[in-house]
Amino acid sequence: MAHGMRTDTHTSYVNGRGSWRDNAQRFALLPLRIFLGVTFIYAGLDKLTNSAFLHATGSGSIGEQMRGVRDISAIPAMVDLALKNPAGFGYAIAFGELAVGIGTLIGLLARLAAVGGMLISLSLWLTVSWATEPYYLGNDLAYLMAWLPLVLAGASVFSVDAMLVARRRARGGLS
Secondary structure, eight states: OOOSOOOSOOOBOTTSSOBHHHHHHHHTTHHHHHHHHHHHHHHHHHHHHOTTTTSSSSTTOHHHHHHHHGGGSSOHHHHHHHHTSHHHHHHHHHHHHHHHHHHHHHTSSHHHHHHHHHHHHHHHHHHTSTTOSSGGGOHHHHHHHHHHHHHHHOOOSSSHHHHHHHHHHHTTSOO
């Protein structure tokens, strides 16, 4: 006879709202959503408010950063494309980070926002942090992987997406 705890059952709350495990699973991605949303909003605002960043040349500019990583990036042609208009590229990245962060934080088109976050993180990994050794010290790869659960699962709680789904269900639009 085997002795031990059963792991295939768990007790529900008395009020019928589900077990602790059910609620933990429902809310599991919320901390990740908050972290990535706030981080990307901050990154976008930081770029937009940095007087040096959005220039083609000069210390701390996006142009100087791109020239500095051009020869060590995985795809130098990608950097060359950004160098054709460094300020425009800087604005695109900043507004992209802002849009991704807001969409992720409020859960509006959350999967699409997460795909945008993955693409930004992928482009930064292939350019800016590609040559980081050992690879795990480069944070862009970790951000790239952090977006994956949100791409797959979306924002099921505390989100505009969930509110819209609930509203459609209440009207009889979804089963």
